[in-house]
Amino acid sequence: MEHCDGGNKRDDGPTEHPALLGHGGCRLAVGRPDWVYRYDKEVDADHCHCYGPVRRCGRGQGAAAAAPAQQKPVDVPYLPVPAMAPPIKRSTSEVVKVALETIELDGKLADGAAYHFWTFNGTVPGPMVRVREGDTVELSLANKTNSSVGHNIDLHAVLGPGGGASLTNVSPGQTKTMKFKALHPGVYVYHCATPPIPMHISSGMYGLIVVEPAAGLPPVDKEFYLCQGAIYTAGKAGDPGMQPPDLARMADERPSYVVFNGAVGSVTGDRALKANVNEKLRIWFGVGGPNLSSSFHIIGTVFDKVATWGSLSALAEHVQTVTVAPGGATMVELMSPVPGTYLIVDHSLSRLEKGAAGQLVISGPANPDVFSQVG
Structure with missing residues (x-):
C-alpha cells in the first residue's frame, strides 16, 4: 500500500x-x-x-490494507503486576508528590501473542495513585526518551480543563509537572488524552486514582487492583505473533481482546487474586475503555458493599453485578466463607472468549453449612 x-x-x-x-x-x-x-x-x-x-x-x-499474514508464535513475558498504593493512615492533608513515566514496551497479550504496549510506569493498568480528600497533589509526568510518540495525562479527579492533559503534554525526553487539589472523594480513572485518544487508551494508558474521604475508610484484610480494557488488533483473538493495532476495528468498536490488567490470563494462576476464607476483601476496579462498559461480576459471590459510580459517599449493599462505564470505576467489598477458585468476569459473557476472565482463589477449610452437595 x-x-x-x-x-x-x-x-x-x-x-x-x-x-x-x-x-x-x-x-x-x-x-x-x-x-x-x-x-x-x-x-x-x-x-x-x-x-x-x-x-x-x-x-x-492508499489501497485497502491487506489482511496480516499469519505469524509464528512469540514467547514474551507478561508486563509486571501494577502497583497498588497502600491505604491512607493520616488524618491531615498534605502535599503529595506523584511521579509517572510513560513507557512503551512489548509484553504478552495471550499465549503465543504479543503487543507493543504504551503504559504509565511499564504496567497495564498504570500504578494506583492514592491521596486523601483535601491533599494537594504535585504530579510529574516524564516521557521516556526512546518513546515513539507524545503523551499526557487526564485525571478524572482533577478540576480544571482537560483534567490536566493540557498541562502535561510531553514529547519524548520531556518532563512536566502539574498541581491540583483533590476535592472530591471517590474512585477515578486516569488516562492519556493525546490524540488519537482511543489508540493511547487501548494500548494500555489508563489507571486509577483513589481519593479517600477525609474521615478515611474502614480497614479490610486485603485489597486488590483491577482494570478492564479492550485491545483492537489486526489479527483475531488467539492469532500468534506480534499483533499490530487496527484503528478500523477501533472506530467500529469491535475489539479483538477484552482483558483484565492488560492481557489474557494476567489475573490467573500465579497472578490470581489470593485470600483466605472469611477475610474482608476490597477490590478497586476501573474500566479504561476506550469504548466498552463492563458488567463486573465474580461468579459465586455477592458484593457486600459497592461504591456505585465510584462514589465513596454512600455505598450500596448486597449487589450481584456492577455496571462500570468506560472511564468509570468502582470499589467492591466482599467476604467468602467457602474455599475455592472463583471466576472474575465481565457478565457480557461472550467476552470470555476475548480474554475477560480472572481468578479469585480462596483458601481454607470447607464449610458444608454454607455450600455442599446433598445428592
Whole structure:
C-alpha cells in the first residue's frame, strides 16, 4: 500500500477515520508491509496526523490494507503486576508528590501473542495513585526518551480543563509537572488524552486514582487492583505473533481482546487474586475503555458493599453485578466463607472468549453449612 509522506496538509483530505486524527507533522514510526503507523513530532495544526492501519491517507491514493499474514508464535513475558498504593493512615492533608513515566514496551497479550504496549510506569493498568480528600497533589509526568510518540495525562479527579492533559503534554525526553487539589472523594480513572485518544487508551494508558474521604475508610484484610480494557488488533483473538493495532476495528468498536490488567490470563494462576476464607476483601476496579462498559461480576459471590459510580459517599449493599462505564470505576467489598477458585468476569459473557476472565482463589477449610452437595 502507499504511505502518505510527512507534511501532508489537512485540506489534502482526511484519513478514513477523521475522528481519530491528531495534529502534527507525520513521521513513520513502525513499518510493516500490511500496516501504517504515524505520529506527532511537533504540534502543527496545518498538518495531518495519520495512524494505521489506514485504508485511505493523504489524497486517498492508499489501497485497502491487506489482511496480516499469519505469524509464528512469540514467547514474551507478561508486563509486571501494577502497583497498588497502600491505604491512607493520616488524618491531615498534605502535599503529595506523584511521579509517572510513560513507557512503551512489548509484553504478552495471550499465549503465543504479543503487543507493543504504551503504559504509565511499564504496567497495564498504570500504578494506583492514592491521596486523601483535601491533599494537594504535585504530579510529574516524564516521557521516556526512546518513546515513539507524545503523551499526557487526564485525571478524572482533577478540576480544571482537560483534567490536566493540557498541562502535561510531553514529547519524548520531556518532563512536566502539574498541581491540583483533590476535592472530591471517590474512585477515578486516569488516562492519556493525546490524540488519537482511543489508540493511547487501548494500548494500555489508563489507571486509577483513589481519593479517600477525609474521615478515611474502614480497614479490610486485603485489597486488590483491577482494570478492564479492550485491545483492537489486526489479527483475531488467539492469532500468534506480534499483533499490530487496527484503528478500523477501533472506530467500529469491535475489539479483538477484552482483558483484565492488560492481557489474557494476567489475573490467573500465579497472578490470581489470593485470600483466605472469611477475610474482608476490597477490590478497586476501573474500566479504561476506550469504548466498552463492563458488567463486573465474580461468579459465586455477592458484593457486600459497592461504591456505585465510584462514589465513596454512600455505598450500596448486597449487589450481584456492577455496571462500570468506560472511564468509570468502582470499589467492591466482599467476604467468602467457602474455599475455592472463583471466576472474575465481565457478565457480557461472550467476552470470555476475548480474554475477560480472572481468578479469585480462596483458601481454607470447607464449610458444608454454607455450600455442599446433598445428592
